[in-house]
Amino acid sequence: MKGSALAFMAFAWGIILIWMYLAVSKLMKAGQKA
């Protein structure tokens, strides 16, 4: 796999995973507090 493809994929996957983790965990925490 070419480096540019790997970098683009890692970048996109990373953003999505972090975004999902932050959004869902914050939502769960806020939901528990409520």
Added chain:
Amino acid sequence: MAEQRDKWASKIGLILAMAGNAIGLGNFWRFPYQAAKNGGGAFMIPYFVALFLLGIPIMWVEWVEGRYGGKYGHGTLGPTFYLMSRESLKPRTALIFGIIGGMLAFSVTTLLNSYYLHIIGWSAAYTYFSATGAYFGKDSVQFLINYLGNTGQVLLFWGISVALLGVAVGQGVSKGIERWVKVMMPLLYVAAILLVIRSLTLGSPVKPEWSSMKGFEFLWEPRLSEVTWQSALAAAGQIFFTLSLGMGIIQNYASYLGPEDDVALSGLATVSLNEFAEVILGGSIAIPIAFAYLGEKGISAGVGLAYIALPNVFMNMPAGQFFGAVWFLLLWFAGFTSAIAMYNYLTALLEEDLKISRKTGAIFVFILYLILGLPVALDPTKATLDLYYLTELDNWVGSYLLVVLGLFDIIVAVWLFKPENFWEELHKGAYIKVPGWIKPLITYVAPIYTLILLIFTTKDYITGGYFKAVPSYVAKPEYASWVWLARGMMFLILIIGAIEAYIAIKKKYGEELEKNEVIIKM
């Protein structure tokens, strides 16, 4: 006062239901073939741009609309659009927008689901065929033709799937839909992760130059110079389809929120879960697996990627029966959790506007889908896999109308409702503060982007011959009557949807329409 409505019982249930609503066949089936058709990496760049400029803003718009309508006891778009439009317009003028919204959402949830349910039925059948190895050693094109030709079998698998949907919807939102998705969504993720692991460990089973890694490379090589208008349009269209935008079903689910429940973070979480399922899971299954066994030619199979190309792969893969069954079960779960939202839209419409009990309504909707779906099962062009009836509906209801409704979403919920009111609604009970620079994105960029998408899609439809009496894709004019049947059905459903929306609004807001003054306000 609004009547007591069912509500989501838990935050996790709501988010799984919303994620299930958005995650559908679009993630695992449509996304790979759209990406393959539009140049892989050259598709992914405009895809992410559209996600940011269209997907997230319109998702927020639809959550806000849904919760606002729910406050007044509405889960359907007609009354919701009417209520929001009243902020800028006199009730009689706002009624026009209510009718447009109700008409479009009714048409999409009715007609899109009428053929979507058939594809879910095919997935149920192929789960069974994979587990039993029924298509192994056979020609996969001929096998699909034979299956579609056996109307009894098609209706059997369709019937099992839709009856289960009817049971879930009939049980209600918190006791039915929420409980079902709490089981199905984790199973969907497990099935997808299993297939991703299989895809990553395939190596080069046929030729050294064919491997799943080459498939990943095709999808992720950022070929900026190869981005075309065509790929940008396809990417924006995919964003609408995958996030279930422009259908009225995100609003329907959001209508079961409390008036102070968060929508800002919830909308963002829904998009993130969908993108995880689409980009990370969906992008790591069909394309890499097809590439490893069939090379670049295999991934250009288009719509046939799921039901023709992949069965060819499974019959040659170790433990192919198992992985084939998991793949089609994944499609079934994904389709089911989206179709349930469309099913619920119509059941809510009967319940709220015509006061028909939920259980009876769910039976009516089953019968409606049976009647509207029959032409899909009986269309003689299935013998050549042309499926004119389904194609015509998909071109208009499953693609074009989504963008039209998406545009009206913004016109109504942002412009007519007024941007400051929208912003205030978005932040009511919100767990996050949306940065101020997003506001012009939602107010101006998203509608302009949607309008451009609509103009270019219209232009494409004209040059592609979709407006012709006999569309250009019809190679056998003797079967053009099936295209006309689809068009007649669309016309009829649009009219019924408009009348239904008018009656629903008039019933509750008749007095203010008569006086042309806002009376009911919360």
